[in-house]
Amino acid sequence: MFMIMAGISMILLESPDYLLRESITDSDLRRIIIGLAMGLTTIGIIYSLLGRQPSPHFNPAVTLTFFRLGKITK
Numbered sequence: 001m002f003m004i005m006a007g008i009s010m011i012l013l014e015s016p017d018y019l020l021r022e023s024i025t026d027s028d029l030r031r032i033i034i035g036l037a038m039g040l041t042t043i044g045i046i047y048s049l050l051g052r053q054p055s056p057h058f059n060p061a062v063t064l065t066f067f068r069l070g071k072i073t074k
Contacts, residue, residue: 005041009034 012020013030024030066072 001045002038002041005037009037 012018013024013034014021016022021030024033063072
């Protein structure tokens, strides 16, 4: 969800093909909006049902590391 929101907000606010980039001419303001979108997405994930799951479910590298160390099983 986080990466999808990052991609959508970057495309809409930074791509010259979209009207939002032309309507918001200040690049700092566009970056602030992107940061707010990312922050709100993070807060939404944390407070959702998915956020109550242990973090290895969100990060495959952590899951693989824990599996390799023998701390989790198949």
